[in-house]
Amino acid sequence: MIINHPLLGPRDSSEFVYLGDASLLNRPDWQADDALEQFIDYGHTRDNPAGLHRELWYHEQGDRSWLVVTRNTVTHEITSVELARDVARTEGRFE
Amino acid sequence: MHDLAPLCALSGAEPRVDVVAGVTLTENPTLALASVMARQGHEAACRGHLSALLEGPVPEPGKAILHDPEASFWMGPDQWMVGAPSATHEDLAAQLRLRFGNTASITEQTDAWVCYDMRGDGIEDAIRLCANIDIDQMQTGDAQRTVIHYMGVYVLRRDPATWLRILGPRSSAKSLHHALVTAMRAAL
Numbered sequence: 001m002i003i004n005h006p007l008l009g010p011r012d013s014s015e016f017v018y019l020g021d022a023s024l025l026n027r028p029d030w031q032a033d034d035a036l037e038q039f040i041d042y043g044h045t046r047d048n049p050a051g052l053h054r055e056l057w058y059h060e061q062g063d064r065s066w067l068v069v070t071r072n073t074v075t076h077e078i079t080s081v082e083l084a085r086d087v088a089r090t091e092g093r094f095e
Numbered sequence: 096m097h098d099l100a101p102l103c104a105l106s107g108a109e110p111r112v113d114v115v116a117g118v119t120l121t122e123n124p125t126l127a128l129a130s131v132m133a134r135q136g137h138e139a140a141c142r143g144h145l146s147a148l149l150e151g152p153v154p155e156p157g158k159a160i161l162h163d164p165e166a167s168f169w170m171g172p173d174q175w176m177v178g179a180p181s182a183t184h185e186d187l188a189a190q191l192r193l194r195f196g197n198t199a200s201i202t203e204q205t206d207a208w209v210c211y212d213m214r215g216d217g218i219e220d221a222i223r224l225c226a227n228i229d230i231d232q233m234q235t236g237d238a239q240r241t242v243i244h245y246m247g248v249y250v251l252r253r254d255p256a257t258w259l260r261i262l263g264p265r266s267s268a269k270s271l272h273h274a275l276v277t278a279m280r281a282a283l
Binding site for chain 2: 007015063
C-alpha cells in the first residue's frame with residue numbers, strides 16, 4: 001500500500017504507524033456538563049464502516065507528521081491524504 | 096579533578112575510517128547540531144530568522160541547504176535541523192536561541208546523533224542494500240529520513256554527489272556502523 005504524503009510524495013505504508021479513527025482529533029471539552037459521557041464516547045465508541053474511513057497515520061519513519069488518510073476499508077484504495085494539523089486548523093481545533 | 100578524554104561515538108580517540116573497494120566511510124565527530132521548531136503563530140518569523148542564517152531560502156521538504164558555516168535540512172513541517180562545525184559552534188543551540196528568540200524552540204542535538212560520511216563511486220549500491228529510499232533519484236541537496244536496520248536515520252546527498260552524509264542515533268553508533276560497513280562489503 002502506498003500513501004501519497006502531501007509533502008514528501010508517495011511513500012510505502014511500512015514507513016507509517018496506524019493509530020485509528022480520525023475522530024480522535026475531536027477531543028471533547030473537559031469542562032462540558034456531559035464531559036464524562038463525551039469522553040466515554042471519544043475513548044471507546046467507533047464506527048466500523050465497510051467503505052470510506054478517515055483515519056490517523058503517523059509518519060514514524062519519515063517526517064513524523066500526523067496524517068488524515070481517507071481509505072476504503074474494502075478495497076484499501078486511498079482517496080485523500082491531508083496533514084492532520086491542516087485538518088485540525090480547518091476545523092478550528094487550534095486558536 | 097577528573098581527567099576525562101574526549102572519545103568519538105565509536106569509542107575511539109580518533110574517528111573511525113573504513114575503506115571498502117575505494118568507498119570511504121568516515122566517522123565525523125566535528126558536527127554541532129541543533130533542531131529548530133517554529134512555535135505556533137511565529138512560523139513566518141522563524142522562517143525569516145532561518146533564512147537570514149542561511150543567507151538564502153530555507154530548506155523545503157526533503158531538501159537541505161548546504162551553506163557554510165551553518166547548514167540546514169528539513170525534518171518536518173516547520174522543523175529543521177541546523178548543523179555547523181563544532182570547532183566554531185560548540186554552543187550552536189545557544190547561538191540559535193539568541194537569534195530566533197521566542198519564534199522557535201531550539202534543542203541541542205549534537206550528542207544525540209552520530210555522523211558518517213560515505214564517499215566514493217558506488218555509494219548508491221551500498222545504500223540500495225540497506226535503506227528503502229530511491230537513492231538514484233536523490234540529487235545534491237536532497238535529504239531524506241529513512242530506516243537502516245530498524246534505526247531511523249537521515250541521508251543527505253552532498254556536493255560532490257559521490258558524498259553521502261548519514262546521521263543516525265548516537266546510542267546505536269556501532270550498530271549503524273556495522274550495518275553500513277556490511278552493506279558496503281556486500282555491494283562493492
